[in-house]
Amino acid sequence: MHRRRRTALVLSAAIAAAAPLLTACGSDTHPGAAAVVGGDRITVAQLEGRVNEVRRAQQAAVPDETQYQQVLGSTSALTRDTLHNMVLDRVLHRAAQDQHITVARKEVQQMRTSLEQQAGGATALETTWLQRYGVAPQRLDDNLRLQLEAQKLAQKLGTDTTTPAFWKALSSASAELHVDLNPRYGAWDVERSSRVDAKTPWLREITEKGPQQQTA
Template identity: 80%
Template sequence: MHRRRRTALVLTAAIAAAAPLLTACGSDAHPGAAAVVGGQRITVAQLDSRVNEVRRAQRAAVPDEAQYQQVLASTSSLTRDTLHNMVLDQVLHRAAQDEGISVTRKEVEQMRAGLEQQAGGAAALQTAWLQKYGIAPARLDENLQLQLEAQKLAAKLGTDTSQPDFWKALSKASRELRIDLNPRYGAWDVQKSSRVDAKTPWVREVTTATGTSGGQPVTA
């Protein structure tokens, strides 16, 4: 994916979506893992929990059933995009740590206060972040912390988040973390610091044969 599109995901923690999961067995080395980052597992259960947080928030924000179905259709790749963001968040945090960058709670609060003023209040900001970026209200502060880390990292490198030097730092962090995605969710491109669809014909064959999808059911 083009670097400028990835930038949007870095600074917004990503626009939610949720393509149907492909059927595939988890990695033999990491059963039950959606991904392994820095030796730590992101489990399928953790991924499903994050996706369901967004779905519950969307349901609460859009009580009309017809409108809610439209929301589901427009966010049909939520599961994969959520995993991408969960991994990218760790990559960005590692890149910031490598440069000695940290973000304080006060900085997050100041950023949030400014955004709430622009949006017209706390509820309006939460709704905007949910609708535009697929961020559940409970994850808003985490997202803002990562945005601040990205801004500080770019500033320290003397660049901005759309430029090669910034993405080179993320690529370095990706290599250090030795990211391994479960094939059902694709693969991790170290150079682009991005999830990509894996070319695994056998996965498609299993899906066609069984007519089922792996992982815990997610409303979509």
């Protein structure tokens, strides 16, 4: 997941990997959960469902099997990216709620109409969001609602979505929600409101010892 931050596309922002203030949940504590956000579980089944939505849309958009395999190769981190976005969606929504920000359905439709005109139609817009941001067509309106929340939050803070002030608000929301990730998907960096790959020194130790044990 290494996309650029964009003022209107905060949910597709690239977050540099970092280590401070990481929290993680084990499968024993939250069985079947990919993450727990504000006490609500994002189940593994829900995560897999979202990933499958994207994969089906990708396959429909690229019917050629060779090209589809290339797409799979270029989006090999889709599961972790999708979980990152599912968690960040909730973090951003909490940050917006903290500032009493709401988004009307009419605003979402207006934004979609404007973007469709720029993209060259509804299908073109859906394809763009799928290819660039890993958003399935049926999730487009939800994503646009969050983009509007991000824009309004930045305006309320007197800044934009690329500044430390904006991300500090998301960090505060992350802390409020006590985000916990199942270690198989990494960990959550509260400071950056981002999923990061968890360090697993025990795995490195086993890997390094493996050849020695085999030759003994």
